[in-house]
Amino acid sequence: MGIAGWVVLGVVALIVVWAIATYNRMIVLRNRIENAWSQVDVQLRRRYDLIPNLVETVKGYAAHERQTFEEVTKARQAGIDARTVQDQAQAENLITGALRRLFAVAEAYPQLRATENFTQLQEELAGTEGKIAYARQFYNDSVLGYHNLIQAFPARIVAGLGGFQPRDYFEIEEEAARGPIAVQF
């Protein structure tokens, strides 16, 4: 085999190495997306865990506001039961609305607002809302990074062969759910 043969072999070897490296990179980015999505779940669970405590605290001062409490509890259950992304988004709306009304109720009771328990819960809830937002942001950033790789040329050839599909961004459909819940007075 002459020089030309060796050169061709060398080029082929380089291409193979590149293809493997690119494939592995796609795997890493795709796994990161999975991880990011489960991180969103973790924060959502946290919020669901905080809600009963909050309801109990407010009940201590405003026991008669039955409807509001039921609304919150139902919305929370909807969130926990949600299986598809659609259900999840719908539950989001319900929870947002219900929590808004709950805090509106609490506004009328200054003694409640002054208790340490309430302020702590308020802080934790606000923090969790922030973390949910950040987790969704990281999820979207991960999807963006992944798309940038699988759509660029020549990496898209590897993507096509390896069966890497594009992923959905997390988007909030409902206008009401876009804004943060006003938990500070």
Place this chain on the structure above:
Amino acid sequence: MGRPAEPISMFDEIAANRRRSYLLIIGIVLLIIGVVYVFGLYFDLGHWVLIPAVGFALALAWGSYYYSDQIVLGMSSAQPVVREEEPYLWNTVEGLAIAAGLPMPRPYLIEDSAPNAFATGRDPQHAAIAVTRGLLDKLNRAELEGVIGHEMAHVANFDIRFMTLVSVLVGTVVLLSDWMLRSLRYSRSRRSGGKGGNPLLLIGLVFVILSPIIAQLMKLALSRQREYLADATGARLTRYPEGLASALQKLTADTEPLEVANKATAHLYIINPLTEHRGRLNSLFSTHPPIEERVKRLRAM
């Protein structure tokens, strides 16, 4: 300098800053190669003695880098934050760590009323972010998030590791240059004439004398670049550049000196804690870029 009129996205800013950092690093490495080359011109042998010298410098640097978090936190009298005592600070650090996809750095608090903050730690698994009591008291929530975002960016960009690497490179240049000049003086006293008279070697000599200064300037330029990069990355994390911009303006206006800071740790803080050094406009010798320029770039995003 020609800054474009339309707003630059944070991602472009990040990419541009990274490019400049790489170029500067390449510059320092070339500087080292240059010094070694000139060294080789003067001495046909003896390259091997450089190895223990550089080895010693590397060992020192590695030790300081490995324990960087403990050293710096100790020097600054920083106390670990208890979650129940500072829930907002804790939640903010945790939230931004989630946004960056990093394990949460340990938050620390410095009891000083001068507002400032820094990040340390050799990698995200061993990172810590320290803020002063003054920062918590004087900034509003959006501004605090901006500052924590900037510090988180330093952790995410491995800036501590990066600047340690740069310090090692600079230290190597200084060592080499010093060694060579020393050997030159020694050898000249032994033999007369020798290689003197060759103009190329003379230029090489001037180059070697100047190399430590050039290396230091490059290191300071790199430090400023990484600050811009941390601003841009932090803005990408919070998606709210105005928070940091507003915080920087407030921080500069506060001229209270930070007692625990000194010249060795000053470069780590978000703005120069040695308030008497802050006034220099666009100084080549400054570790931090001018605040006006930082604010301008943030507001253009």
